[in-house]
Amino acid sequence: MKISTLSIGDELICGQLTDTNAGTIAAMLLAEGLRVQRHLAVGDNEPDIIGALADLGRVSDAIIVTGGLGPTADDLTSRAASRATGRRLIIHEEARTHVRDMSSKLENLIVCPLSDKQAMIPTKSSLICNPTGTACGFHLMHNGCFMFFMPGVPSEMVIMLRDSVIPFLLKRVSHKRVIRSVTLNIFGPCEAEVDELLTGIARAEHGLTLGICVTFPWMSVTLRAEADNDYSANNLLMPAVQIAMERLGDYCFSTGNISMDDTVAGLFRKHGLTLSLAESCSGGLIAKRITDIPGSSNYFIEGVVTYSNDAKMRLLGVTAELLDSSGSVSAECASAMAEGVRRTSGSDLGLAVSGIAGPEGGSSSKPVGTVYISLAAPESCRTECFQFNGNRDAIRIITAWTALDWLRRYLLTNENGSKI
Amino acid sequence: MKISTLSIGDELICGQLTDTNAGTIAAMLLAEGLRVQRHLAVGDNEPDIIGALADLGRVSDAIIVTGGLGPTADDLTSRAASRATGRRLIIHEEARTHVRDMSSKLENLIVCPLSDKQAMIPTKSSLICNPTGTACGFHLMHNGCFMFFMPGVPSEMVIMLRDSVIPFLLKRVSHKRVIRSVTLNIFGPCEAEVDELLTGIARAEHGLTLGICVTFPWMSVTLRAEADNDYSANNLLMPAVQIAMERLGDYCFSTGNISMDDTVAGLFRKHGLTLSLAESCSGGLIAKRITDIPGSSNYFIEGVVTYSNDAKMRLLGVTAELLDSSGSVSAECASAMAEGVRRTSGSDLGLAVSGIAGPEGGSSSKPVGTVYISLAAPESCRTECFQFNGNRDAIRIITAWTALDWLRRYLLTNENGSKI
Numbered sequence: 117m118k119i120s121t122l123s124i125g126d127e128l129i130c131g132q133l134t135d136t137n138a139g140t141i142a143a144m145l146l147a148e149g150l151r152v153q154r155h156l157a158v159g160d161n162e163p164d165i166i167g168a169l170a171d172l173g174r175v176s177d178a179i180i181v182t183g184g185l186g187p188t189a190d191d192l193t194s195r196a197a198s199r200a201t202g203r204r205l206i207i208h209e210e211a212r213t214h215v216r217d218m219s220s221k222l223e224n225l226i227v228c229p230l231s232d233k234q235a236m237i238p239t240k241s242s243l244i245c246n247p248t249g250t251a252c253g254f255h256l257m258h259n260g261c262f263m264f265f266m267p268g269v270p271s272e273m274v275i276m277l278r279d280s281v282i283p284f285l286l287k288r289v290s291h292k293r294v295i296r297s298v299t300l301n302i303f304g305p306c307e308a309e310v311d312e313l314l315t316g317i318a319r320a321e322h323g324l325t326l327g328i329c330v331t332f333p334w335m336s337v338t339l340r341a342e343a344d345n346d347y348s349a350n351n352l353l354m355p356a357v358q359i360a361m362e363r364l365g366d367y368c369f370s371t372g373n374i375s376m377d378d379t380v381a382g383l384f385r386k387h388g389l390t391l392s393l394a395e396s397c398s399g400g401l402i403a404k405r406i407t408d409i410p411g412s413s414n415y416f417i418e419g420v421v422t423y424s425n426d427a428k429m430r431l432l433g434v435t436a437e438l439l440d441s442s443g444s445v446s447a448e449c450a451s452a453m454a455e456g457v458r459r460t461s462g463s464d465l466g467l468a469v470s471g472i473a474g475p476e477g478g479s480s481s482k483p484v485g486t487v488y489i490s491l492a493a494p495e496s497c498r499t500e501c502f503q504f505n506g507n508r509d510a511i512r513i514i515t516a517w518t519a520l521d522w523l524r525r526y527l528l529t530n531e532n533g534s535k536i
Numbered sequence: 537m538k539i540s541t542l543s544i545g546d547e548l549i550c551g552q553l554t555d556t557n558a559g560t561i562a563a564m565l566l567a568e569g570l571r572v573q574r575h576l577a578v579g580d581n582e583p584d585i586i587g588a589l590a591d592l593g594r595v596s597d598a599i600i601v602t603g604g605l606g607p608t609a610d611d612l613t614s615r616a617a618s619r620a621t622g623r624r625l626i627i628h629e630e631a632r633t634h635v636r637d638m639s640s641k642l643e644n645l646i647v648c649p650l651s652d653k654q655a656m657i658p659t660k661s662s663l664i665c666n667p668t669g670t671a672c673g674f675h676l677m678h679n680g681c682f683m684f685f686m687p688g689v690p691s692e693m694v695i696m697l698r699d700s701v702i703p704f705l706l707k708r709v710s711h712k713r714v715i716r717s718v719t720l721n722i723f724g725p726c727e728a729e730v731d732e733l734l735t736g737i738a739r740a741e742h743g744l745t746l747g748i749c750v751t752f753p754w755m756s757v758t759l760r761a762e763a764d765n766d767y768s769a770n771n772l773l774m775p776a777v778q779i780a781m782e783r784l785g786d787y788c789f790s791t792g793n794i795s796m797d798d799t800v801a802g803l804f805r806k807h808g809l810t811l812s813l814a815e816s817c818s819g820g821l822i823a824k825r826i827t828d829i830p831g832s833s834n835y836f837i838e839g840v841v842t843y844s845n846d847a848k849m850r851l852l853g854v855t856a857e858l859l860d861s862s863g864s865v866s867a868e869c870a871s872a873m874a875e876g877v878r879r880t881s882g883s884d885l886g887l888a889v890s891g892i893a894g895p896e897g898g899s900s901s902k903p904v905g906t907v908y909i910s911l912a913a914p915e916s917c918r919t920e921c922f923q924f925n926g927n928r929d930a931i932r933i934i935t936a937w938t939a940l941d942w943l944r945r946y947l948l949t950n951e952n953g954s955k956i
Contacts, residue, residue, distance in 0.1 A: 129572055131563025132749045132758065134556055138577070143551025152549055153584060157558070157575035164573060171591050299552075311608040318609075327580070327610060329547040330689070338552065393841070399827025400820030403841040407819025410895050410928055412843070418851065419841035421813070421823040427838035427881065431851065461847065475830050508830055 124183035165196035183268030203238035383527035392461035432456030450488035544603035585616035603688030623658035803947035812881035813839035852876030870908035
């Protein structure tokens with residue numbers, strides 16, 4: 117079944133609001149083995165909506181439309197749908213009752229003549245129940261294409277899609293294909309390297325595809341198997357996933373929706389170790405990411421953001437001599453910060469970062485992007501210099517990622533040991 | 537000129553990644569008086585790309601395509617473009633040189649035979665310079681429609697659009713309508729309140745429109761005037777902007793692209809005051825946002841993330857008695873933290889946050905979302921309790937926003953004084 121989505125709204129087409137409905141619909145359908153082929157978005161403009169329905173109708177068995185069903189004058193979807201399909205627009209009694217019932221239920225809404233607009237739908241259409249909002253959805257069949265119209269409010273749309281549209285579609289899929297997928301999340305190598313590592317794993321001719329999605333500074337690889345049933349899909353998918361994981365090794369930090377932050381949090385919980393942070397150029401970003409995770413107070417003792425040399429001396433015990441001889445952006449200073457925060461906080465691990473995020477502050481020997489990361493553990497202190505590219509934001513982001521990846525690798529290495 | 541965008545990528549069409557390029561392109565074009573009419577997205581799939589180019593080509597004078605120009609096997613845009621326009625795909629020597637130069641410049645990339653794929657473009661096309669990445673863009677004219685092909689990496693695409701595509705389009709626009717807009721950024725009131733404050737300002741019939749875009753926890757109001765020339769557009773726009781700014785008062789923290797963080801940074805620079813932070817539930821997020829801004833080292837002395845009571849005592853001088861009697865989430869503790877960090881760091885202002893971000897840790901007297909914010913200044917220390925709604929992320933985000941807004945309001949109030 118060829119499915120398209122159509123999102124309607126001026127705010128989408130002028131870049132004021134990012135369209136998230138299209139992606140939500142695609143992901144929910146894909147989980148049921150239904151694939152979206154096209155996402156189209158147009159403004160609140162009748163000719164454009166009519167044109168979009170006609171174009172998508174030619175190449176689709178079903179169109180899922182969101183937006184433009186509200187009570188205000190710029191909501192034009194129902195009228196455009198009636199014109200596009202050569203139907204009259206009528207007041208639907210059941211819809212009118214719904215609009216009135218919901219209006220009186222929802223706060224701040226007054227039943228006014230305007231609201232009848234939301235009860236007007238094309239003839240020969242069926243309502244789609246909207247249990248959480250006033251706008252009625254409807255669906256109709258035109259030239260062999262199912263067209264579903266829903267409001268653009270994401271929370272309302274999701275319920276209508278789940279409870280009405282998807283069940284309707286699934287009943288009409290003649291030969292249902294099963295799609296199963298696994299996503300591997302990767303940090304470290306570049307895209308070309310990942311591509312090379314995964315050469316030969318995808319076999320599109322058998323229904324096994326592979327997609328790489330780069331989201332600076334990490335990426336994800338999704339392996340997707342399409343087959344007649346669950347059993348065949350899994351048989352196709354799982355060996356490929358195993359090979360991919362073996363080849364990627366510890367570049368792969370998690371699967372599915374588990375973030376790097378979740379992964380690191382899980383390892384801290386598992387090992388019962390505690391952590392403190394001393395950040396300079398990352399300015400609290402690492403602490404922010406550690407504490408994004410609920411329950412982080414169990415292993416995160418404290419963080420200090422020591423931007424000034426004075427703070428480095430007072431809070432971390434870095435000496436004036438060291439700052440004089442090596443400077444604040446140096447391996448010596450980063451180690452002293454990591455060991456300092458570990459000592460003063462009494463935590464098992466002390467992680468420190470010192471570098472130049474720019475745009476100012478670089479020199480020929482230490483250009484912008486020079487970052488020292490140091491991890492002080494009970495048995496040793498490891499410090500390394502990195503040279504990152506990009507602007508201030510990018511340097512700070514990749515610094516935090518690299519630091520979190522160090523923690524992950526450290527905890528993984530100690531996986532089999534007891535508390536260090 | 538009718539303009540469409542086409543975003544290419546399986547990750548977009550299966551809901552794995554939200555397409556932000558379409559909106560970015562639309563907003564950048566709109567700022568130049570060019571309106572996008574359709575956004576289309578399809579997967580990494582040759583027939584779909586070819587079909588999309590054909591469909592959009594019929595209704596557009598220009599198509600701006602992003603994505604699918606990478607080095608890997610699933611990047612199919614160049615080949616699809618060549619087939620859609622009946623051209624051969626050739627290795628473009630200038631593009632090859634570019635790919636090799638950039639590959640050797642960017643770290644971790646090896647010039648391998650694979651890279652030549654990125655130098656293959658359709659015949660009778662012109663390169664679009666990509667100064668920050670390996671993928672070459674190109675443009676061509678087919679059946680009266682300009683087609684621009686750029687990589688999907690947002691940072692690369694934006695530069696290419698700004699420096700090459702937009703100037704190219706502007707030269708070819710016959711009757712240019714001028715669109716001028718001003719965006720006001722607002723923190724504090726809810727959408728309904730803003731809507732009411734701005735009643736009657738928009739006059740669509742004269743070409744003056746108003747859009748509210750809510751981006752939790754702040755929003756922006758864009759006033760947009762469309763006219764035949766700059767003079768008329770400005771005459772329409774500026775009085776409306778003035779009225780809107782008067783009605784919004786100090787809810788409006790900036791205009792245009794100036795963020796809350798920029799605004800606060802500007803005020804610190806202006807006043808020559810220094811700041812230190814003591815964060816508990818916000819976990820470094822405020823420090824991260826302060827240090828996001830280049831040059832923040834001039835006024836930001838230090839930050840501490842004191843998750844544990846021990847850290848609050850050791851680093852901030854909060855007493856055990858206070859923690860015993862009032863608890864760590866209390867007005868007393870927040871004030872002691874603010875005054876403590878101000879005292880130990882020697883900075884002019886000390887800002888502290890203590891609260892319960894959840895999901896655990898709430899009680900009937902202090903439910904999840906209870907947050908104390910305290911600002912210690914030379915002349916006084918102000919502390920307030922907030923009750924925020926939402927999940928852990930939302931509570932932390934609105935806590936940081938509110939704290940930054942406090943700094944903004946404090947610095948504004950002292951606008952006319954000299955150093956306090």
